[in-house]
Amino acid sequence: MKLKQAIFGSAAALFAITSINPPAARAGQKMLNVSFDPTRELYEDYDVAFATHWKLKTGQEVTINLSNGGSGKQARAVIDGLQADVVTLGLAYDIDAIAEKAQLLPADWRGRLPDDSSPYTSTIVFMVRKGNPKGIKDWPDVVKPGVQVITANPKTSGGARWAYLAAWGYALQAPGGSAAAAKDFVAKLYQNVPVLNSGARGSTTTFVEREVGDVLLAWENEAYLALNQFGADKFEIVYPSTSILAEPPVALVDKVVDRDGTRAVAQEYLNYLYTDDGQRIAAKHYFRPRLASAAKYGPAFPKIKLFTVRDVAGGWQKAQATHFADGGVFDQIYQP
Amino acid sequence: MPPVEQLPSGPSGSRAVDGSSGAAGGRVPVSEASASLCRATEDPVWARRLIIGVATGFLGIFLIVPLVSVFAEALNQGVGLYFAAITDPEALSAIRLTLLTAAIAVPLNLVFGLAASWAITRFEFHGKNLLTTLIDLPFAVSPVIAGMIYVLMFGAHGWFGGWLMEHNIRIIFAVPGIVLATTFVTFPFVARELIPVMEASGTDEELAAITLGATGWQTFYRITLPKVKWGLLYGVIICNARAMGEFGAVSVVSGHIRGLTNTMPLYVEILYNDYNFTASFAVASLLTALALVTLVAKRVIGGKVEHPRLPTVAGDGVEREAA
Amino acid sequence: MAGMIRTTRRVLPGFGLTMGYTLAYLSLIALIPLSTILLKTEGMGWVRFWHVVLSPRVIAAYKLSIGASLIAAAINSVFGFIVAWTLSRYEFPGKGALDALVDLPFALPTSVAGITLTSIYAQNGIIGRLFVPFGIKIAFAPLGIVVALTFIGLPFVVRTVQPVLQELEAELEEAAATLGATRLQTFRRVIGPAMLPALITGFALAFARALGEYGSVVFISGNMPMHTEVVPLLIMTRLEEFDYQGATAIALVMLVLSFTMLFGINLLQRWSASRYAAG
Numbered sequence A: 001m002k003l004k005q006a007i008f009g010s011a012a013a014l015f016a017i018t019s020i021n022p023p024a025a026r027a028g029q030k031m032l033n034v035s036f037d038p039t040r041e042l043y044e045d046y047d048v049a050f051a052t053h054w055k056l057k058t059g060q061e062v063t064i065n066l067s068n069g070g071s072g073k074q075a076r077a078v079i080d081g082l083q084a085d086v087v088t089l090g091l092a093y094d095i096d097a098i099a100e101k102a103q104l105l106p107a108d109w110r111g112r113l114p115d116d117s118s119p120y121t122s123t124i125v126f127m128v129r130k131g132n133p134k135g136i137k138d139w140p141d142v143v144k145p146g147v148q149v150i151t152a153n154p155k156t157s158g159g160a161r162w163a164y165l166a167a168w169g170y171a172l173q174a175p176g177g178s179a180a181a182a183k184d185f186v187a188k189l190y191q192n193v194p195v196l197n198s199g200a201r202g203s204t205t206t207f208v209e210r211e212v213g214d215v216l217l218a219w220e221n222e223a224y225l226a227l228n229q230f231g232a233d234k235f236e237i238v239y240p241s242t243s244i245l246a247e248p249p250v251a252l253v254d255k256v257v258d259r260d261g262t263r264a265v266a267q268e269y270l271n272y273l274y275t276d277d278g279q280r281i282a283a284k285h286y287f288r289p290r291l292a293s294a295a296k297y298g299p300a301f302p303k304i305k306l307f308t309v310r311d312v313a314g315g316w317q318k319a320q321a322t323h324f325a326d327g328g329v330f331d332q333i334y335q336p
Numbered sequence B: 001m002p003p004v005e006q007l008p009s010g011p012s013g014s015r016a017v018d019g020s021s022g023a024a025g026g027r028v029p030v031s032e033a034s035a036s037l038c039r040a041t042e043d044p045v046w047a048r049r050l051i052i053g054v055a056t057g058f059l060g061i062f063l064i065v066p067l068v069s070v071f072a073e074a075l076n077q078g079v080g081l082y083f084a085a086i087t088d089p090e091a092l093s094a095i096r097l098t099l100l101t102a103a104i105a106v107p108l109n110l111v112f113g114l115a116a117s118w119a120i121t122r123f124e125f126h127g128k129n130l131l132t133t134l135i136d137l138p139f140a141v142s143p144v145i146a147g148m149i150y151v152l153m154f155g156a157h158g159w160f161g162g163w164l165m166e167h168n169i170r171i172i173f174a175v176p177g178i179v180l181a182t183t184f185v186t187f188p189f190v191a192r193e194l195i196p197v198m199e200a201s202g203t204d205e206e207l208a209a210i211t212l213g214a215t216g217w218q219t220f221y222r223i224t225l226p227k228v229k230w231g232l233l234y235g236v237i238i239c240n241a242r243a244m245g246e247f248g249a250v251s252v253v254s255g256h257i258r259g260l261t262n263t264m265p266l267y268v269e270i271l272y273n274d275y276n277f278t279a280s281f282a283v284a285s286l287l288t289a290l291a292l293v294t295l296v297a298k299r300v301i302g303g304k305v306e307h308p309r310l311p312t313v314a315g316d317g318v319e320r321e322a323a
Numbered sequence C: 001m002a003g004m005i006r007t008t009r010r011v012l013p014g015f016g017l018t019m020g021y022t023l024a025y026l027s028l029i030a031l032i033p034l035s036t037i038l039l040k041t042e043g044m045g046w047v048r049f050w051h052v053v054l055s056p057r058v059i060a061a062y063k064l065s066i067g068a069s070l071i072a073a074a075i076n077s078v079f080g081f082i083v084a085w086t087l088s089r090y091e092f093p094g095k096g097a098l099d100a101l102v103d104l105p106f107a108l109p110t111s112v113a114g115i116t117l118t119s120i121y122a123q124n125g126i127i128g129r130l131f132v133p134f135g136i137k138i139a140f141a142p143l144g145i146v147v148a149l150t151f152i153g154l155p156f157v158v159r160t161v162q163p164v165l166q167e168l169e170a171e172l173e174e175a176a177a178t179l180g181a182t183r184l185q186t187f188r189r190v191i192g193p194a195m196l197p198a199l200i201t202g203f204a205l206a207f208a209r210a211l212g213e214y215g216s217v218v219f220i221s222g223n224m225p226m227h228t229e230v231v232p233l234l235i236m237t238r239l240e241e242f243d244y245q246g247a248t249a250i251a252l253v254m255l256v257l258s259f260t261m262l263f264g265i266n267l268l269q270r271w272s273a274s275r276y277a278a279g
Helices: A002-018 A037-058 A071-079 A092-102 A158-173 A179-191 A200-208 A220-230 A254-260 A263-274 A276-284 A292-297 A309-313 A316-324 A329-334 B011-020 B035-041 B045-075 B079-086 B089-122 B128-135 B143-154 B161-166 B175-186 B188-201 B204-211 B216-245 B248-254 B264-273 B277-302 B317-322 C002-011 C015-042 C046-053 C056-089 C095-101 C110-121 C128-134 C142-167 C170-178 C183-211 C215-220 C231-240 C244-278
Strands: A029-035 A062-067 A086-088 A124-129 A149-152 A215-219 A235-238 A242-244 A250-252 A305-307
Touching (some): A037 A263, A037 A276, A071 A086, A071 A092, A071 A158, A071 C231, A086 A092, A086 A263, A092 A316, A124 A158, A124 A220, A124 A242, A149 A158, A149 A200, A158 A200, A158 A309, A158 A316, A179 A329, A200 A215, A200 A220, A200 B264, A215 A220, A254 A263, A309 A316, A316 A329, B045 B079, B045 B277, B045 C142, B079 B277, B089 B175, B089 B188, B089 B277, B128 B188, B128 C015, B128 C244, B143 B248, B143 C231, B143 C244, B175 B216, B175 C015, B188 B216, B204 B216, B216 B264, B248 B264, B248 C231, B264 C110, B277 C110, C015 C244, C046 C244, C056 C142, C056 C183, C056 C244, C110 C215, C142 C183, C142 C215, C170 C183, C183 C244
Parallel strands (some): A149 A215, A242 A305
Antiparallel strands (some): A124 A215, A124 A235
16 A cells, blocks of 8 residues: 555656646636547637637637547547546547446436537538549548548448448448448458558548559548638539448547536537537538528538448448457458 | 675676776777887778768768758748747647756756666675666666556555545646656756766765765765766766656656646657648657757767766676776 | 775775665666566456467568568678678768768657658669559558668668777788788688677667657558558557557567567677687
């Protein structure tokens, strides 16, 4: 026990020294939004709007800190003790993991907000080089020999899991589709992948900046963002005939907000996402808003046939167990 | 590990004796040898040119091209954008955190280095080799593992996680965790640099001081410290460079909260992932400049230390035995 | 002499203080945290442990990490020796700057090294582009990993070999020359054997350093399972899959490997020291 005390002692001393931080807005409330990669710009914008809204509503100042990273990595950090008041991640499974492994929020968290707790949606599209030199129009073109596909590692990237399931769903629902055909299809697809970055952002960099690959499987919003950043004269967005309805979820982390006394502001932070303002900002950053009236603030979101995870994989828990767990379908693709 | 009161016959003991007899033997540089022999011991001109060519070519490709390209990428959008990138509030907070981390980790490791090298070079005890190996440990432990062990200790499900949560103390995903991981990765540097210098300086003067009635602290401040100050400074500079540049270990424990827990190397990665390549290389260029300053400082101080060299696991045996 | 040393041990103060502090600090910062790996792995049982560390993907990662580290260390041994030779034997303009620059990989943060090397060696980078016509891919291929590991290991061989080379008795070479040995013979019979221990030590150091490298490799490797996934990345991946035991199991094998490396280096050092003294 002496040892433990010694460790606590030195830890406390370290803490005491290092907690003297620059005075970053001591007054008012502080909260932390732990989010995934593709929402950096969205939440930077939204946080400003929300701070104004909160000030008008309650007269209080609120400082929102933002942490971005791969969805799985972020969930891991929250499980290990990153003090997130709200999590806004790439897929429901990651928040399920927080609920299951750390019990920081109830298992039925998805029912607590409208639309299964996904205030905005997106889908997986193809980003190709200008002029579409390889003539990529739909999913079958992506698995042709000689086409290089860029996508991230589904094991570590939420976006890549959506991309994987989009391909799976397409093959499953295609005429004569079956689980075996779908497995064959994704196996062919990943044989065409030369680089598996650990996050969706890394994949975009590989495709855009390093000029590797013919087609990038991208979040719709990331594709538009990249088009904006790197010039529409270099890339094109191609919509496949069908794709997946990606539903990035948001949730309140009960244990944290209750301890820090931030429940009210955190709850309002999430609710505000569903208002006209929140939906407008989401649309502006190329996420598909749930409110039809807000869609005009974004690009023309083409209407393509979208299936859900439930349709093609029986929900996230099942999808994870079947496809992405150790020894799952994704691992089998890479088995020699 | 009690001190052994006699001269051990093991290699470490004989090394200590060699060391105290002074490492600086009379080397005769090749250039001072007689001219005819010189010619016989030198390489033919063509061979010399070839070797120099290969060496500079190798260093050019592996060191100079990367070095130049950091600055080229950083400045390719103009000086204005460069300064905007490095004076961004988030960049400033990353710089501040990096400085703070180094400001805590380096002194901690400095004190450790002094204590460890005093114990190792001034006394004989069982397990000295083991201790020296343990000091080298961070060289061989992957930075990822270095970060992970602190998560296993202080993370919410770690050994002390529950207790820390109860008392609302944040170690992981906060500054203390970053400092701890950095300290772990950099603790060998000062010690590694000091041990050979202290061993080489011998104990005669210290013994004399003690015999004349000086206290231990007086002896340390007045005799030992002045003798090893350049070696000490050298170690501190290297330790500092590594502390400011650590990426892998810090990445595991940081939590990546913008403006709060991002150090400069992490911020470089974040900007890179933000498609903000120019800004990313701008911040990288600051770190590179720091590395260059370190190299210059090493060179200046290196001339004043007996043997300017990288503190490596190899230690000093080879060299001193050669003397 | 022996008598004097006996006195030294008794007269100089501070053994308890410095030794105590050293051990306490080591324990707090390194040993206790490292023991968490052992304890975490202990909970998983042998069957699962072997299952994890011997799965094909993990084996592939070990093969890649060890293989790429070996190749990088070998490249560094060859070129590092040439660089050390050049820096210690020849005079040429810019030598001082070049000498100082050798330590750059040591002082440069690995994330900076990673993005820089990637931008240079990608197929549109200034060096990577030169290899495209030959169908050689550097970045996002095993070759890229070797490049990154060569970069970070470079100072180790140079800085281990250089001092030995500088202090090599000039008289020895002169004697060999006087006895009629050709330059090549001198090199092979005199310089070579004297340098070998330092060279091996440098090789081992570069290898040990490369084995655990994460920051620079993660940017330049393609991260493909079974193909370009190094062990530290696999540990990171396991962590992100919430598989802590898997991560610690792989880390434990790494740790044992590193310990063996360190121990080996220490032995090497002793061997080379005695060998040098004898020769």
